[in-house]
Amino acid sequence: MVHSPYTIEHLRPDTGSSDQDLTPGVPNFETITLGELVRLKLPERQQIIAPIIPVQGLAMLYAARGIGKTHVALGLSYAVSCGGAFLRWQAHKPRRVLYLDGEMPAQALQERARQIIAASPHQPPTEDYFRLLSMDRQSLGLSLNLAKPEHQAALEPHLIGVELVVIDNISTLVSGGRENDADSWDAMQAWLLQLRRQGISVLLIHHAGRGENARGTSKREDVLDTVIQLKRPEDYDPEEGARFEVHLTKARGVFGDDALPFEAKLEVIDGQAHWTCKTLQDHELVQVEELSQAGMSVRDIAAQTGLSRSRVNRMQMKLREEGRLRH
Known part of the structure; x- marks a missing residue:
C-alpha cells in the first residue's frame, strides 16, 4: 500500500517517552509546536490530475442520472493511469488506479473502455496501472458495502501501490443508514481519511438530489478538497447524448481560469470516444x-x-x- 510521504515520526518531538509509557487501550496522541511545523521539510504537494485532485486528495463528482458521471469517471481514471489529459485536466505522470463499479453491466463497461483506449494517444506503463472491481463480475449474492470495516479490510490487498481509488457510486457501494443522516456517514468518512493518510486519493461518484445539490447529507463535503457538478445546459437536446456543463462547486487551491465552468461534449466516432470542451463564459x-x-x-x-x-x-x-x- 502507498504510504503518506511523511508520517507521525516527522511530527513527533523528542520527549524521551518510550513504549513502556503507553497505557493499553488508550490512544497515544502526539503534538507538535507551531515552530516545529514551520521548520519541517515536507514534500511539495503534487497533483493526481491537475488542478482538481491533489495527491492525498478527496474529491466528489455528482450529477443527475444519465448525464455522464461514469463517462467522466472512466475517462479521468484512464488519464491518471496513463499520465495523459482528460477534458481540461492533466495528469503529469502515470499513477495506479483502482476503479470500484457498483452498477454497470460488464458489457457496458467493456464498450466504454474500448472507446476510451481507442481514442487515447497514451497507454498505461503496464496493464495493472488501471484495475477494476466490477460488482457485475462477482459471485451471485456477494455485495460490497464500504461503510463496513470488514469490507474495507477486504479491499486492503487490492490497494497495494494504488494512488487513486474511484468509487462509482456512493448509492450502490456505501450503505450506512439513512442517506440524509449525517451520523451514518461517519464510518465512511473515517475510512476516507485513513486512505488519505496512507497516500491514497479518492474520487467519489454520486447522484444529485432535488435542486442542484448532491443527494443526502452535506456532511460528505466537509473533508473534500474538490466537488465537481455536472448538469445539463439549458438548450440541451436528448439526441445529443453526453453533453453537460462542468462546475467546480468546491475547489481548494483552484483559482483563475482553472476554476471557470466549461461545457463538455462526447462524440463516439468509429468506436473512439472524442471529447470537445468550450468555456461557458x-x-x-x-x-x-x-x-x-x-x-x-x-x-x-x-x-x-x-x-x-x-x-x-x-x-x-x-x-x-x-x-x-x-x-
Whole structure:
C-alpha cells in the first residue's frame, strides 16, 4: 500500500517517552509546536490530475442520472493511469488506479473502455496501472458495502501501490443508514481519511438530489478538497447524448481560469470516444452581446439568462473594452 510521504515520526518531538509509557487501550496522541511545523521539510504537494485532485486528495463528482458521471469517471481514471489529459485536466505522470463499479453491466463497461483506449494517444506503463472491481463480475449474492470495516479490510490487498481509488457510486457501494443522516456517514468518512493518510486519493461518484445539490447529507463535503457538478445546459437536446456543463462547486487551491465552468461534449466516432470542451463564459458573453445589441435592459438580460445583474454589467463592460458593444 502507498504510504503518506511523511508520517507521525516527522511530527513527533523528542520527549524521551518510550513504549513502556503507553497505557493499553488508550490512544497515544502526539503534538507538535507551531515552530516545529514551520521548520519541517515536507514534500511539495503534487497533483493526481491537475488542478482538481491533489495527491492525498478527496474529491466528489455528482450529477443527475444519465448525464455522464461514469463517462467522466472512466475517462479521468484512464488519464491518471496513463499520465495523459482528460477534458481540461492533466495528469503529469502515470499513477495506479483502482476503479470500484457498483452498477454497470460488464458489457457496458467493456464498450466504454474500448472507446476510451481507442481514442487515447497514451497507454498505461503496464496493464495493472488501471484495475477494476466490477460488482457485475462477482459471485451471485456477494455485495460490497464500504461503510463496513470488514469490507474495507477486504479491499486492503487490492490497494497495494494504488494512488487513486474511484468509487462509482456512493448509492450502490456505501450503505450506512439513512442517506440524509449525517451520523451514518461517519464510518465512511473515517475510512476516507485513513486512505488519505496512507497516500491514497479518492474520487467519489454520486447522484444529485432535488435542486442542484448532491443527494443526502452535506456532511460528505466537509473533508473534500474538490466537488465537481455536472448538469445539463439549458438548450440541451436528448439526441445529443453526453453533453453537460462542468462546475467546480468546491475547489481548494483552484483559482483563475482553472476554476471557470466549461461545457463538455462526447462524440463516439468509429468506436473512439472524442471529447470537445468550450468555456461557458464565452457562450454567456455571446448571449449577453446579442441581447444587448437587441436593446434589452440589464434587468431583462439577467432575467432571461439567469445571470446576476452585476455580472451582466461586468460582461457588458468587457464587451465595450473589446469593441463589441458601443453603448
